[in-house]
């Protein structure tokens with residue numbers, strides 16, 4: 309496992325000492341630059357360069373408010389944006405479970421709205437920040453969106469071709485009830501969305517997830533997206549079925565705690581989809597490039 313932090317830097321001051329710091333950063337971090345126009349740097353954790361960049365990021369945050377940003381007030385900031393993790397073979401071998409994370413997109417932006425396939429969490433949704441909706445109907449997408457793919461990320465969740473579903477069912481790792489058909493607008497079959505029957509609780513909590521809202525009527529919980537690396541107790545990992553989903557839901561709220569005026573905004577929440585070691589081993593053997601995030605045993 310290798311961990312990196314992404315930094316962005318900007319300097320529009322002409323003040324000599326700030327420009328000096330800016331140029332020094334660019335020089336010292338040159339080899340980690342991943343985007344020159346955006347001035348983005350991806351620096352491995354545990355290196356002297358990271359310590360240097362991290363210190364500067366604490367010292368030079370972007371303090372402008374929205375108005376000042378709109379009016380191009382001069383700025384000098386170094387922003388540590390996110391931690392990015394890459395996993396190696398050994399990580400996949402020692403993992404106790406895996407989160408489904410297909411990268412190839414297959415969804416249709418132009419046609420339809422989320423209301424075509426989503427509804428409220430319950431009859432009387434009662435959320436304090438944003439009303440939670442969940443997917444409750446089949447996706448309808450043009451056949452060309454999925455094309456000849458074997459697997460793909462959807463607007464919500466993930467879908468697989470018939471042969472992947474058959475493989476999982478024939479291997480005893482899933483049943484027909486673990487999949488929801490993806491169809492065209494005329495109802496013709498395209499592929500299958502992974503919609504596991506088996507839910508389990510506690511994954512968000514186990515990974516220090518930040519609970520941001522709960523429906524007071526049905527108790528659905530909404531967490532901020534979790535930070536990697538993920539952890540799970542061995543006991544929980546052993547209880548997993550081939551395909552599983554978390555009981556708790558996730559979906560980001562950018563402005564935490566913001567009270568919305570007027571009609572409350574709505575947002576579709578989704579669970580994490582998690583497979584056990586057996587399902588990973590069968591899928592990885594047949595589709596070596598299928599993407600998953602390893603989940604490690606909790607120490």
Ligand SMILES: [Zn+2]
Pocket residue numbers: 429430431432433434523524525526527528
């Ligand atoms: Zn509810």
